[in-house]
Amino acid sequence: MAKFIVGLTGGIGSGKTTVANLFAELGITLVDADIVAREVVAKGSEGLTRIIEHFGADVCQNDGSLNRIALREIIFNQPHQRDWLNNLLHPMIRNTMLKQVQQADSAYVIMVVPLLFENGLDKLVNTTLVVDVDPKLQISRTSERDKVASTQVEQIILSQMPREQRLSKADDIIDNQGQLNALRSKVASLHHKYLELAKTPN
CATH class of the missing domain: 3.40.50.300 (P-loop containing nucleotide triphosphate hydrolases)
Known part of the structure; x- marks a missing residue:
């Protein structure tokens, strides 16, 4: 249903x-977009893998997690890179949220x-x-x-x-x-x- x-x-x-x-x-049940947005770029996630493939290892911390500051600096002055990132992450965030909604009891x-x-x-x-x-x-x-x-x-x-x-x-x-x-x-x-x-x- x-x-x-x-x-x-x-x-x-x-x-x-x-x-x-x-x-x-x-x-x-709460489904929080901010929490999901962090989950889709967590260490070992498909989102983070795609980001590193696109932007290079500089956006990765030593422990393998996302270097948010480095990524923010790249996309801040480059609208086309920000669009690429949004096109990657927004569908992932939306699909994960809808999945969590359906799992809620x-x-x-x-x-x-x-x-x-x-x-x-x-x-x-x-x-x-x-x-x-x-x-x-x-x-x-x-x-x-x-x-x-x-x-x-x-x-x-x-x-x-x-x-x-x-x-x-x-x-x-x-x-x-x-x-x-x-x-x-x-x-x-x-x-x-x-x-x-x-x-x-x-």
């Missing part, structure tokens, strides 16, 4: 992980994807949930968490889909500017909604 999939997204520092973990506490599945709309992965889900916060809070939370300058966070925000556009595409929105208890009750309410939707044939 096809799984009911909720696509969870939001800008950097919006609290996607916190929201996802609250769903996990309710027994819902919860009533529905939360697919956590930072660039859900940007990468067109919203086509794979039944409904979308956006975690939203005020941009000022996004900047302060992220610079504190990642120990980076606020100007760097602003650049990342500018590279992502504009807030208004993301909100206009959302089926559900969680405002994550309050306390954890308020967030927990919003998640519980959506959880009941998704349980009902998952029972209804698509």
